[in-house]
Structure formats: C-alpha cells, structure tokens
Amino acid sequence: MLGSDGGPIKRSEVILFPKNKNKTLFRSLPPEMQELISQRKNWYEALLEYRDGLAHRIPLYIPPYTVLQKDVKAYNDLEKRKYEAILRGDENEYNKIKAKMSEKEKWAPQIMHSFSEKARPILFHAQMIVDMKTLFELCDAMCNALDDLVYTEG
Template identity: 40%
Template sequence: MHGLLRRVKTLRRCIVEVFRLIPPSRRKAVDSLRREKTEIYLQSFFLNISGCLDNLAWMWVHELGLKKQNGKPLSRSEVGFRKTQTVLRASVSPSFALYLDSLESWATAGENYRDALAHRIPLYIPPFSVTIGNVDEHRRLESASRIAQFRAEHVLSADFDKQRGKLEFFQAMMMHSFSEGARPMLFHAQMIADVKTIEQLTIRLLADLRIQQEEQR
C-alpha cells in the first residue's frame, strides 16, 4: 500500500505541473524548453500509472496469499490484472472480473506507451500540428525553404518559413513513435482519465478484497 500512496503523490504533482506548463487551452506554439519539461512529467506520470497497477496486483496477491497450484510463489509476470494472468484473475469475484474486462482496451493502450517509454522511444510532444488538407502545402513550403537556404537566398527562405508557420497550430498531444503506429493522445484528458481509473480500480479492489477476507474467516 505504501508504494501505491507514494505513486499517487507523484501522479498528483505531475498533473499539477503539466497543466501549469501547458494549459489545455493553449494553442500558441510552445518553446522547446517548456515542452521538454512537460515531457519529463508525462514520462514520470505514465510509468507511475503502470506502477500503480503493479502495486494493486501485488497487494491482492499478498493479502489473499495467492500461490501457484503447486504451492510455489507467483512469478512477477503472473501478477497483474490482464486476462493472460490467469491465477490472479481466477481469484476475483465475477463482478470484479467484469470490471477488469472493461479495462482491457485501456490497459492495452497504456501498456503500449509504457513499453515504448521504458524500452524504446520516450514520450514526445510534437512542436506543431498541421491539418490533413494542408500537409502537402506545408511539405512544399518546407522543401522550398531548404532549397532557398542552400542557394543562400535567406530572405526568400524566411518568407517560405513564414507562410509555412501560418499553416501550423499547437495541439497538446503526445506520441512515442510514428513508425510504430502509435495512437496520438491528448495528454490532459488522458492523465485525468488514467488517475480516475486508478482511483476506481483501487476502490473496487479494496471492496472485493474485504468481502473475500470476510468469507475466509
């Protein structure tokens, strides 16, 4: 439990700082330093969301004394709330199992981001966005600007950049890797949804745990 409570404090601080650094209503471009600071809090937040799930799963295992059928302790990979973690899932009540089923898509999306962050590509806030209808024109202007720079036509290059900038707008979203087909997330809403999910999961887990412990007496 103390591990979970420490993480909750960290989650709270991450939310406060992200909303302070980049308010949800922000549409103007954000400088690189501000984006980098925000990315640090986002990375901490999503690793600790994953950690909260681990803490809750281990709490369940220890409180009920769950073990394998042969009496040996569960391995780390067997401790969790996913459908593939059958020993733990078999120990929960039918109503709690249904609730966990409803979290599968949320857990899969979070796992995708957590694995990328921990093992491959850290989370990233794109400096700008462009509507689909303006993508080709944006690319044309970018190419024209580079050619002008190569020719030392700096005034012309700056003009192309100015035109390109008019097609850009800031959107508070995050990614890990476009090449891996990651789904962009609007991070303010995602942070609130994630922390509320952890709160609801904790409430339901404690209620189910209390019932099972009373039945064992």
C-alpha cells in the same frame, strides 16, 4: 491466497490483466471484478504498449508543434518552396516562407513513442485524465471486492 504451486503467491502471479498464464490473482477475484477488468483490456493493452516502448527502447517524443490535417498540403508545399529558396540562396524568400509556415504550426500537449510501430499521437492531458479515471474505477472496484471478502470471511 495461494499461488499456482500451492505455496505463497509469487510476485509474477500478481497481475490484474493476465494474458494466458499467471491468472492466479484474476481467478480469485469476484465475477464482477473479473468482468470490469475484462472490459478494460483494450485500455490496458494500449497503456502497456506505450509503457513498454518507453521503458525498453524508444524515448518519449514530444513534438514541438503539429499541423492541422486541413493545412498539411499547404504546409508541405511551403516546405518545398522554402527548400528551393535555400538552393537559390534567397534568404529573404526563405524567411517569408518560414513565417507563413509558422502560422500553420500549432502546439498541442501530445506525445508519441514511435513513428514506425503504428503508434498514434496521444493528447497528453486528456489521456492522463482518462487513465486516472480508469485507475480510480479499478481501485474502487478492488476495494469493494476486498471489503466483501473481509465481511464474508470474518
């Protein structure tokens, strides 16, 4: 395969999900593989958003707990009462409220990379399974495309 300049393909041209340029590798793939990659574009962009954020600017955040949506209002009310107990110096009330709050706190294997970039929490294990399934699907399709190339050329 030749690069866009007619010489050996450059590392910067080896990309399966091209945006506007660097489509050398993509264009060389069979139409079925191009279609599969095009169908997985949203998956790739979401993965890339997390990867870029983690690699360049935002450390991974693993929340110590989460509060179910149905409990958020009650939890926030307890938080306010806990703060008021601190201001009054009522340690007993503070501890009671803190115990009630911890009953509403649930741990979930989720990650988040930003609170300000419209990021959403992702369930870590479930996302890993989906990502691996997608990667296996793409790898299998690529192996089939390479097999077809070998058998048609050789």
